Amino acid sequence: MGENIVYKILKNHIIEGKLEVGKPIGIKIDQILTQDSTGTMVYLQLEAMRIDKVKTKRSVAFIDHNMLQQGFENADDHKFIQTVAEKHGIYFSKPGNGVCHQVFLERFTVPGDTLIGSDSHTPTAGGVGMLAMGAGGLDVALAMAGGAYYINTPKVCKINLIGKLKPMVTGKDVILEVLRKLTVKGGVARIFEYGGEGVKNLSVPQRATITNMGAELGATTSIFPSDERTLEFFKAQGREKDFKELKADKDAIYDEEITINLSELKPLAARPHSPDNVSEVAEIGNIKIDQVAIGSCTNSSYEDLMKVAKILKGKKVHKDVSLVIAPGSRQVMEMIARNGALADIISSGARILENGCGPCIGMGQAPGTNGVSLRTFNRNFYGRSGTLSANVYLVSPETAAVSAIAGVLTDPSETIVDLNIEMPKEFIIDDSMIVKPAQDGSKVEIVRGPNIKPFPINKELGDKIEGRVLIKVEDNITTDHIMPSNSKLLPFRSNIPYLSEFCFNTIDTEFPKRAKEYNGGFIVAGNNYGQGSSREHAALAPLYLGVKAVIAKSFARIHKANLINNGIIPMEFENEEDYNNISLIDNLEITDIKGALVSKTAMIKNVTKNSEFVVKLDLTEKEIEVIKAGGRLNYVKQNN
Numbered sequence: 001m002g003e004n005i006v007y008k009i010l011k012n013h014i015i016e017g018k019l020e021v022g023k024p025i026g027i028k029i030d031q032i033l034t035q036d037s038t039g040t041m042v043y044l045q046l047e048a049m050r051i052d053k054v055k056t057k058r059s060v061a062f063i064d065h066n067m068l069q070q071g072f073e074n075a076d077d078h079k080f081i082q083t084v085a086e087k088h089g090i091y092f093s094k095p096g097n098g099v100c101h102q103v104f105l106e107r108f109t110v111p112g113d114t115l116i117g118s119d120s121h122t123p124t125a126g127g128v129g130m131l132a133m134g135a136g137g138l139d140v141a142l143a144m145a146g147g148a149y150y151i152n153t154p155k156v157c158k159i160n161l162i163g164k165l166k167p168m169v170t171g172k173d174v175i176l177e178v179l180r181k182l183t184v185k186g187g188v189a190r191i192f193e194y195g196g197e198g199v200k201n202l203s204v205p206q207r208a209t210i211t212n213m214g215a216e217l218g219a220t221t222s223i224f225p226s227d228e229r230t231l232e233f234f235k236a237q238g239r240e241k242d243f244k245e246l247k248a249d250k251d252a253i254y255d256e257e258i259t260i261n262l263s264e265l266k267p268l269a270a271r272p273h274s275p276d277n278v279s280e281v282a283e284i285g286n287i288k289i290d291q292v293a294i295g296s297c298t299n300s301s302y303e304d305l306m307k308v309a310k311i312l313k314g315k316k317v318h319k320d321v322s323l324v325i326a327p328g329s330r331q332v333m334e335m336i337a338r339n340g341a342l343a344d345i346i347s348s349g350a351r352i353l354e355n356g357c358g359p360c361i362g363m364g365q366a367p368g369t370n371g372v373s374l375r376t377f378n379r380n381f382y383g384r385s386g387t388l389s390a391n392v393y394l395v396s397p398e399t400a401a402v403s404a405i406a407g408v409l410t411d412p413s414e415t416i417v418d419l420n421i422e423m424p425k426e427f428i429i430d431d432s433m434i435v436k437p438a439q440d441g442s443k444v445e446i447v448r449g450p451n452i453k454p455f456p457i458n459k460e461l462g463d464k465i466e467g468r469v470l471i472k473v474e475d476n477i478t479t480d481h482i483m484p485s486n487s488k489l490l491p492f493r494s495n496i497p498y499l500s501e502f503c504f505n506t507i508d509t510e511f512p513k514r515a516k517e518y519n520g521g522f523i524v525a526g527n528n529y530g531q532g533s534s535r536e537h538a539a540l541a542p543l544y545l546g547v548k549a550v551i552a553k554s555f556a557r558i559h560k561a562n563l564i565n566n567g568i569i570p571m572e573f574e575n576e577e578d579y580n581n582i583s584l585i586d587n588l589e590i591t592d593i594k595g596a597l598v599s600k601t602a603m604i605k606n607v608t609k610n611s612e613f614v615v616k617l618d619l620t621e622k623e624i625e626v627i628k629a630g631g632r633l634n635y636v637k638q639n640n
């Protein structure tokens with residue numbers, strides 16, 4: 001029987017376990033990426049492991065999220081990361097060089113290699129055939145130290161692409177269609193492998209947009225074959241030597257398969273407040289808009305911005321609209337500056353932001369009260385833009401640009417502009433903003449500003465756990481709900497005590513106070529708890545506030561791993577109905593938690609209601625040991 005691409009790569013990298021759906025495996029990681037907002041924590045954890053030099057083929061630390069320097073905090077964190085990187089053998093991409101995923105795609109990807117990153121959109125590199133996964137900070141630090149990365153063998157789902165996109169329909173519309181079909185839970189425990197004759201009709205940036213937003217499906221990752229178009233891309237990046245062809249065998253088997261006919265797709269938009277709330281742009285109608293934001297790791301490539309420039313050329317942005325554009329990398333910015341496209345963009349009245357995440361992570365450009373914002377980004381979670389009353393729609397760059405001129409959401413299919421963008425034969429290559437690590441790290445002094453505080457570490461698990469229900473939340477709670485991020489909070493990513501004061505702030509401002517008052521306790525949640533960002537802070541802040549376990553209908557993969565790594569026990573209702581019988585402040589008790597870990601089920605006593613219910617503890621043997629030790633760092637220390 002033939003093999004799919006995913007299994008080919010996994011077989012080359014497996015170090016522990018057996019490739020059987022649902023079973024745990026440990027894989028060797030070739031490359032690592034970190035970004036600044038999760039990176040400070042990664043490097044504090046790496047330091048705690050006392051490693052001289054990282055063991056990966058290549059690790060790169062990017063600065064792209066925390067770029068507004070309103071105080072000393074961000075600049076201090078940048079310096080900390082730069083000096084740790086220099087000392088421990090890690091490349092450092094300076095602020096201004098671009099968004100980690102875009103720069104990684106351009107300069108570092110290797111088809112067939114494995115990559116993990118402390119950012120949930122790491123799968124962007126799957127656009128050129130890398131097996132790239134988002135991970136929690138501690139898992140990233142451990143992989144840098146030479147450890148395996150553990151996942152449960154996912155199902156491999158083939159997305160069979162046929163046909164060819166119509167003009168003005170793009171990669172963004174493809175992934176929005178997949179989200180419409182499968183929802184934000186549809187990818188859980190799955191890797192999506194794209195194939196079929198339609199693949200050749202998609203450019204590398206379009207493929208990367210699709211794998212990038214696979215994160216919104218909850219997927220472990222997504223991947224495309226590496227083919228002639230990939231080769232062209234590598235040649236234009238001056239990296240032909242890194243190219244490797246990668247394709248599924250003709251008779252490859254998959255666990256599931258769905259087909260998407262590219263020719264039938266129309267411009268789509270995700271309506272507020274979820275990336276799977278997708279409708280055709282034409283169906284939503286010409287709603288009035290206040291802001292348009294183009295950029296983010298999803299849609300800020302050279303091809304994307306060239307299309308935007310062609311649409312804007314000779315036109316003016318509508319008087320009631322603020323159009324902001326953040327190019328994905330310095331390479332993109334320099335290319336469009338030198339060929340004149342940037343001038344067309346500026347002349348239209350667009351506001352140019354620096355090459356970074358910017359408004360995507362709430363670093364500026366929060367919309368006005370009740371503002372309607374069209375964004376080419378990947379997430380429109382409630383409150384993420386920085387304005388709670390804002391309505392954010394996710395669209396393609398084409399829809400964004402056409403709408404910015406019209407002043408209302410507009411289906412771009414009616415606009416006639418030739419958007420055939422040839423990939424440049426050669427991109428401008430200048431890696432001078434990527435600082436190489438020191439030859440001899442021992443001489444490098446790490447610079448640690450006053451904003452960097454020690455992070456909380458759990459204690460060994462006792463025999464019994466008890467406490468109050470500190471919050472009860474619904475389905476699809478994101479890590480943005482648990483630990484919000486915006487220009488005010490991002491500078492404190494290395495200061496958990498401060499950050500914890502804002503835990504669950506968008507939905508319940510009393511949570512931190514309540515947690516302290518009751519000395520910690522439980523979180524009760526619905527399905528897909530912890531979807532979205534990989535931020536470990538969504539586990540660290542609850543840990544700091546004394547949370548011992550999260551009882552949910554189901555969990556998102558990265559967040560579940562982050563909870564375990566920090567010794568917080570993820571528990572799943574055996575009977576979902578039991579969720580309805582729990583109220584805020586109920587007193588819960590598990591008497592023999594260690595026994596429960598072994599039997600993989602626990603009986604929880606609701607002391608307040610004088611009732612009982614059963615939860616499942618779906619944990620591997622190693623995870624059980626980690627929980628018993630009070631988290632992964634303790635476990636590593638005990639076992640070394």
Ligand code: MIC
Nearest residue numbers: 037038119120121533534535
């Ligand atoms: C995001 O898009 O939410 C982020 C910011 O890039 C996060 C990482 C973080 O929270 O710092 C992610 O996607 O993992």
Ligand code: SF4
Nearest residue numbers: 121296297357360361
């Ligand atoms: Fe940055 Fe936004 Fe991409 Fe996250 S999703 S890495 S914040 S651009």
